[in-house]
Amino acid sequence: MAVHRSIRDLDWMLLGVTLALCALGVLQIYSATLSTKWEDAWWKQIIWVVSGLGMMWLASNIDYHVLLGRVMYFYLAAVGLLITTAVAGNKVFGSTRWIRVAGFTLQTSEFVKIVLILLVAKYLTEFKSGGVLSWKDLAKLGGLVGFPMLLVMKQPDLGTSLTYIPILIAGVLMSGLPWKYLAIIGTVLVVSLPIGYHFLKPYQKDRLVSFVYPDRDPKGTGFQVIQSRIAVGNGGMWGRGTKDSSQTHLGFLPVPHTDFIFSSFAEEHGFVGVVIALVLYFLLIMQVVQNAQTSTDKAGLYICMGVAALLLFHVLVNVGMVVGKMPITGIPLPLMSSGGSSTWSIFLMLGLVNGVRLRRFVN
């Protein structure tokens, strides 16, 4: 059925939006890093995007059913990779997230997301309890997702580990969960939040506190929140342009090309630019959801919804952090933030989504 998988069946809308966002990202990286030590980040990002496109094409060409069939190997490989990272990884800024492979430093936890999306899809299509999830299924699935989560949390990288949760939730909710379960899980979560707070590292507690009270310590942990809000507000309706964006260019914004790229984007392009970028993200997610809707089987649906939920979570947390509506977690903005691992993993996921789309007529 090779004819059905021709290039015109690709999701051109999805690709267009993706490339538009990547273009905004590259331009913003270029502008935010002008005459800083990260000056070459923009063309590196171009390389990531171009190679990412190749990966996307590869991923869309492999039948996702084949991938699902081998998901346990991927899972074991992912866990192995995380353990290797913990043992032999590069320590940067006090946390061990990166591993050197053939000259690249890769953030292994980013790629684990893809494995978890596949794992959840596989598990939910094949669980045995006959249509409705049981506590046992939930516990099994929770354990499978929770173990790599725990490893990532230990790096420590709370932000990335949290991104695994929406994958799980999206899958579970899509497969159908009785209201009773939902209520119980909700109650348990609410009760365990204050307890969980005690297990956070001091700097993580600081971040939470400074999220709630950014003015309490304006030069300390609240600094990033305040500076980001100032940058955004400084942008105004039409933005300050590249020359006048003082928050970005005088170093007041922390990492203006990675986690806080959207603040520098907001400072330079204003509310109008922000709305355009957010509309693109909205279209991206809706397009992924549309692919879920047209999927011929539930596995495809779970894959697409996992990707959509992950993207939505990333955008919510990252952009919410930029305007001070979310605590600082240090997760990148998909497609715009500079960084190879994140870019590649997003492109791989979009490749999976395209693969689902290409196979919607398969019979």
Added chain:
Amino acid sequence: MRIPSGGNRRATAVALLKSEHRRDDRIVSQRFPRDDDPKEAAGKIAIFQYLTVLVFVFLVSGFWQLQVKNPEYYSEAAERNRIKSTPLLAPRGKILDRDNRVIVDNKASYSLLLNRDQIKAEHLPAIASSLQLDYGDLAATIRRTTSRPQIIIKDELTRDEIAWIESHQDASAYPEMQLIRSWRRQYPQDGFAAHVVGYVGEIGEAELDSPQFIDYHQGDVIGKDGLERQYDKTLRGVDGQQRVLVDNLGRERQMEATQEAVPGKDLKTTLDLDLQAVGELAMEGKRGSVVAIDPRNGAVLAMVSAPSYDPNKFTGRISRKDWSQMANDPGKPLLNRAVQAQLAPGSTFKPIMAIAGLETATVDDQTTFFCPGGASFYGHYFACHLKHGHGAIQLHRAISQSCDVYFYNVGNRLGIDRIAYYADLAGIGRKTGIDLPNETQGTMPSTKWKLRVSRQKWYAGETISVAIGQGAVTVSPLQILSALSGLGAGGKWFKPHLILGETPVLLRQAHFKPENLQQVISGMYGVVNEWGTGHAAQLPNVKVAGKTGTAQVAATEKTKGAKLHSALANNAWFVGFAPSENPEIAVVALFENGEESYNAVPIVRDVLKAYFDKKERERNHITRIEKPFRAPELLAWAPVPGGATQ
């Protein structure tokens, strides 16, 4: 969609379209088992879509709040981030004497500034202790000046303090500290001319609230007293600002703009440092005042008030202890006696009585009264200062020998309201209008005045005391000086002023009969030159006229509160002017508790002598100019030590 071109492709496309039409039925009915039907998740997907919409609305609203609703707030915050502004303080104008000699100058120094938005409470104790500041005072200053982004907390830093600040003002230690160049006001030592010059200090809360100081801000330095206050707007410059672009580590990136400071304008006063110095020396160790004016235009040549204070102590931020010590000193060093004292003029009031008597034809130069050493009026006995009496006495000798009985009779004949009319004309009971703050008005009683003040009628017996400048009459030294020198100038009273080159303001002009005026002035000439009470004021080559006064303190309320040992001793007055015809200079000396008027006379003599010596010196200098140049002596007058009063 690409349009297929070949036949094969068209077939494919048709097949594709057909298959798409039929897809739904086929998927559901044939291919998939029931529990793998993705359609059953459609509702949940819809929920996810709504959730996505919500998330994006939430995010956009966040940006709306920051970027559209109040962007000024954040653009200002961004500006505060990137612009480090350093105030360039403007030096205050100098205060000069009439010969351009500097009375008040500025000294360049360094001050420490704290940038409010960077202040950390835990840094303050360390900063305070390193700079020997009181922590409580520092914290209070910071709390008080909330409207200022930058607060100067210490002036006149020492070399060690500057070194400490420079090594601690980086981002890692106390980044709120900023060293700036500033100016310290430098006043003459030992309280020289302190009262007329005044001093500067930080503006107070009460001042900030008054509409007069609308242009001023918290923490501004402002003239607090004297000329510094009166001409604050002239003297103060406009502070400039240097704006530098800085990055997040506070490193300077580039100069944005510099707004230069505009120095304040110099104030050229009518004061003559030579005369001032003579007055200051003469008053050393005494309480009282010396004022010299030019009766032709009202220019103030010297103004001394003793005891004095050191204004240099007031310039920075005076400690509370120093201040209360100064304010509670029984000698009242802060009071500018020249314009603020309110004391009985005593016999210096008599020339006014004389002109009133003559002008109303109550007496003439031949009118004779007998002075046995006292007289009774309305059942009270009033003594003359000369116990054995002056005998038969007429106007000329009554002035020169200061016979009280003569003037009791004049007063009794005139009645209080006619006295008040002439006294008012001379300026008694009125502010002179001198350009100094807080001038007092003094008191000239009258029937109306008594009715207004105590709702009682005037008793004729009260007039008798007023006739010799006692009773309710009170004046400031400047007032009585202005009053008598106005008589000397032919009945013209000019507004006393301190700024050189100011157009003289004629306050009042009296059209006295010239012979009446002549008789009064000749009586005053007699005071000095005919073995009268003020003979010690005689000068060679210059005709000096004047009037002494020995005023009783006991009758006045003013000094009762001050528990001084000699508080009840009489106040000694002398007002003199010279030449007696068309006077160029008039001087008053008030020597509080000086016992006898002759203790005040030499003070005036010294000042007059200094004036005429200097005039002579200047004339000689001009005539000598063709001869080889010789630097003129700085001061030709011989400084008489404290006992100038013999």
